Amino acid sequence: MKGLGADGPYWDALSAGELKLPRCADCGHWHWPAPFRCADCGSWYFEWVATPIEGDLYSWTRTWQPFDGTENLGTPYVSVLVELPEAGGIRLLGLAADTETPKIGTKMTGAIASSHVWGRDVPMIRWSAVAA
Ligand SMILES: [Zn+2]
Missing domain, CATH: 2.40.50 (OB fold (Dihydrolipoamide Acetyltransferase, E2P))
Structure with a gap:
């Protein structure tokens, strides 16, 4: 089942045996808890980085x-x-x-x-x- 919400990719990755956390694709700041939008630059785009x-x-x-x-x-x-x-x-x-x-x-x-x-x-x- 696909994870829902801003932190869905976190749960999907953990279920697959990996830790992934969100980093803003525009300004590069890491965020947790996972937001829908970057609080630093306003971007809606995140990379989920294996950590x-x-x-x-x-x-x-x-x-x-x-x-x-x-x-x-x-x-x-x-x-x-x-x-x-x-x-x-x-x-x-x-x-x-x-x-x-x-x-x-x-x-x-x-x-x-x-x-x-x-x-x-x-x-x-x-x-x-x-x-x-
Ligand atoms: Zn940002």
Whole structure:
């Protein structure tokens, strides 16, 4: 199924085992969340660029309560915000591969996995610290 909305190509790429993020075809600025129109130059045109699933841990939080749609994750789980230098420093949310306490600034690498939310399989990124 083709992804809908401004971020449809992101979901299509993840489903195909790849991370793609939008870069304005006119001014070259990266954007996330995906917009329909570039906030910097007004262009309607984006390139969806294959991007390494690597970055630096910008922030994180540990969740102890199950929320609607997250029951299959179990608790606690750790959500991470990872800054991607290869994509203009935009930041992606994802899940940590374990519940260890992460350290801000750690080099991270992600693997595409699947989660089950509201009866549907949804692709996601599970992030792990790069071994020093
Ligand atoms: Zn632009």
